[in-house]
Amino acid sequence: MPFTTVLYHEIRETKGFNPEHRSHIDVKQDYDDILPSALFVTVEQFEEQMIYLKENHFHTLTLNEIKAFYLDHTPLPEKSILLTFDDCFQSMKEYAYPILKKYGFRATAFVVTSWLHDQAKPFNPDKSVCLSKDDLKVMEDVFEYANHTDKLHQRQNEATSLIMEVTDREFADDLAACNAFVAEEDVFAYPFGLFTERNVSLLKANGFQLAFTCEQDKNDQNTDPLLLNRYVIPHFLTLEQFKNIVD
Template sequence: MSFTTLLYHEIRERLSLRPDAPSPIKVKQNYSDLLPSMLFVTLENFEAQMLYLYEQNYHTLTLPEVMAYYYNDAEIPEKSVLITFDDCYQSLWYYAYPVLKKYNFNAVAFVVTGWLNDEPEPFNQDKSICLTTESLKDMGDVFEYANHTHDFHIRLNPTTNKAMVSSDLEFSEDLDRCNANTLITSPQVFAYTFGLYNDANIALLKEKKFKLAFTSANGTNTREMNPLLLKRTVIPYFMDLPTFKTILNA
């Protein structure tokens, strides 16, 4: 038995989405970057995708179920999918949460705790603004929260992130800072920032007894895979429903 992990970042209404323009991020940490337009999905497409999962009786996995699958030989339903979001931008609250809650779906959000704002800001569809800790806690009936670093979500070049050039001690301390936030409900689960990692990062996660870690490589996850190198399929803005169905049936 295998399962597919879906990776989302941002959601926008179709008329407000500009596929030719990346979105500047606004976070608490002193860090600037642009979120590529391919990491957005339209609200209309997201609703259609979730409706399809519901109508086809897909089981939305929880992280404890995935850990039991890898470490206790537990079975999962034939139609199983893990829904994940990275970075916790405003659309998580305004768009994703209501749709997921409507279908009683489970989902995971990977949190950069150093990015979370102290106070909520007005919804701005022209920027990717992080939510607050309190806003995320209010969505705890749908979302589990896992480690996406505290302030190591920094890209140095297209193939290198901060964790890859930091010492084991520095990376370890950052992981601990993220997990120290009481928001994090799954402290043994990690997602590599930008999907980038090296052998030293994997070894450190294993040493610190992380149970699951997710890349952004496309594909399905089988029981034989390294649970610290699980695949997640990015759902881009241009993906139509037939392609979405193909991913689930791969």
């Protein structure tokens, strides 16, 4: 049975959301980037989507269930969906966490460990501010955390990310540094959805079981578990379009 994986980054209240606003990131690492508005949804949209999943009896997957599906051919529950969040910005705790908890849902967050602030910062809707390690720990009843690199979530242009440029040893060391914090040590998400065949091979050599791209399609037993698909959910997606993705 196929399953759908959806991807969120940032959530904002409708009344304060301006798609034209350039949202700079605020992370511990010395790195700046700008999140495009396509990586945002509104709180109202997000809750509407979660209500649809709840009312239609969707099952939110854990990573262990997906591993069992690929490694042991264990069938997935009907209407299975994996909810994922990348980068761990403040809105994940401010908005996503209470909504997911209200509906009894589980989700996966991919962590860039060098981006995590030492101390929690006040919520700032004008920037994409990263959470702290303590912030993540208090959400473990909803979120499980996996590898999104330690220091390699960077790019120089739209087509190349840093994981594509570093040596195998540098990539392996970075994976290990991130795994020192995250509990799911064999699951990865490619930064910006960019990678090379060498990156995929190195993940396999280092014992990774699952890795997620940003290619938009469903996943089934024929999907390479190190090239899993995810649908990015943007603010301009209608509820009907969301239904078409998950149904």
